Amino acid sequence: MAELAKLPGIGRKTAQRLTFHLLKQPVEAAERLADAIRRVRGRVTACATCGTLADDDPCPICADPRRDAALLCVVEESADVNAIERAGRYRGRYHVLGGRISPLDGVGPDDLDVDRLVARVANGSAVREVIVATNPSMEGEATATYLQQVLKPIGVRVTRIARGLPVGGDLEYADAVTIAQALAARRDMSETE
Secondary structure: OHHHHOOOOOOHHHHHHHHHHHHHOOHHHHHHHHHHHHHHHHHOEEOOOOOOEEOOOOOHHHHOOOOEEEEEEEEOOHHHHHHHHHHOOOOEEEEEOOOOOEHHHOEOHHHOOHHHHHHHHOOOOOOOEEEEOOOOOHHHHHHHHHHHHHHHHHOOEEEEOOOOOOOOOOHHHOOHHHHHHHHHOOOOHHHOO
């Protein structure tokens, strides 16, 4: 229970339920789970190009010649790559920072993979636009601002993903900051699809 409770999103009660569930299963089921964890941990590594977690190096996205090398989407974690890929609309490449600037947690710019990002964008690179897709939190915004300052001297276009109301959301239940961001990120209706 103690080990399961260390996992993100798993509290003491959930850890207890999982433990009792595993104890009710045949021994083979627990062994399959343990083997799967060992295999994943031994096989999955960070792509040397973009930093996302994958079975192969380079990852399938970096190895895909159909992906637009001129577009580079910068995200905080590998899970963010999966979220963007699920949308099925982005056809560029990625760069995973490995976190976000968070002084309260002792995470500064030097703790992120910013140097490799700058190297990927600089020196005659094919990258013409960097899309900053950090989370819309204080830390994500601080990270986005830092990246914009670091990349601006290189001369590459730096854009930020839009923020605002979710599809299917109601204005009545949205907070003031979300509404303000949605208004600020508005666009002509002819641009919508």
